[in-house]
Amino acid sequence: MLGMVRALWAYRGFILGSVKREFQSKYQNSLLGAAWTVLNPLAMIVVYTVIFSQVMRTRLPGADNSFAYSIHLCAGVLTWGLFAEIVSRAQNTFIDNSNLLKKLSFPRLCLPVIVVANALVNFGIVFGLFTLFLLVSGNFPGLAYLALLPTLALLVMFAVGLGVTLGVLNVFFRDVGQFFGIFLNFWFWLTPIVYSVSILPERVRHWVHLNPMARLMESYQTILVQGRWPDWTSLWPVLVLAILLCVLALRLFRRHAGEMVDEL
Structure with a gap:
């Protein structure tokens, strides 16, 4: 493990350069350039806020704040977006970079x-704007906001373990990527993001x-909507699953790293 960390550290210039090039390539031929990184998420936050808190007058059960549902929705959609981006791109990263791996x-x-790193940059921009909205609208959760750090770290750990596992399998069985893309859509709607668990039958x-x-x-909705610390005990199963997936991903990668280049 330490050898792996040292190797990654030795190639930190390659990693940072790749992140920078991808960020710049998104807006290379755009008149507004990097301004789109702010305009796109800002438009999304405005739409969620205006439509769900003002036009539709949607309310969460037990919440009297007019912005409660908008915050509930953004808390879920933004963090799910981080998860989906990491898993979706990780499962294809070895295939997409086959020429690089061979040369x-x-x-x-x-x-x-x-x-x-790319996913966190994108998420940081969007969530930074969302945090600004919370401050301006008077809905900032206070000290409970700090709980986002460990919960987001857990989400990234879970996403990396799942994404790399799928990425290795996808090299040998291309149906894995196709199937998971469909499954991810169902997974979104089976997760309480658009709706609240409290409205479901017991x-x-x-x-x-x-x-x-x-x-x-x-956990994210508890922090951002209610301004409370999450129930840490409820996250233990997720932590165990994330660790198991990371161990599985590492074992699969080590065992098949050489074979992957031949398959690509």
Whole structure:
């Protein structure tokens, strides 16, 4: 493990350069350039706020704040977006960079690290604007906001373990990527993001909590909507699953790293 960390550190210039090039390439031929990184998420936040808090007058059960549902929705959609981006791109990263893998010699794990770094840059911009909205609207959750750090770290860990596992399998079985793309859409709607768990029948809630992403989404919504610390005990199963997936991903990668280049 220490050897792997040293190898990644030795190639930090390659990782940072790749992240920078991808960010710049998005807006290379655009008149507004990097301004789109602010305008796109800003437009999304405005739409969610105006439509769901003003036009539709949607309310969360037990919440009297007119922005409560908008914050509930953004808390789920933005963090789900981070998860989906990491997993979706990680499962294709070895295939998408096949030419690079064949021509250059570098630690293969640089590729998932680049995926995570790019996703975090995109998420940081969007969530920074969302945080500004919380401050301006008087809905900032206070000290509970700090709980986002460990819960987001857990989400990234879970996404990396799942994404790299799928990425290795996808090299040998291309149906894996196609199937997971469909499954991800169903997974979104089976996770309490657009709706609240509290509106579901009691017998259904137990099954919803078997979904690890449901536990994470509830944590973000508890922090950002209610301004409270999440129930840490509810996240232990997610932590265990994330660790198991990371171990599985590492074992699969080490065992098949050489074979992957031949398959690509």
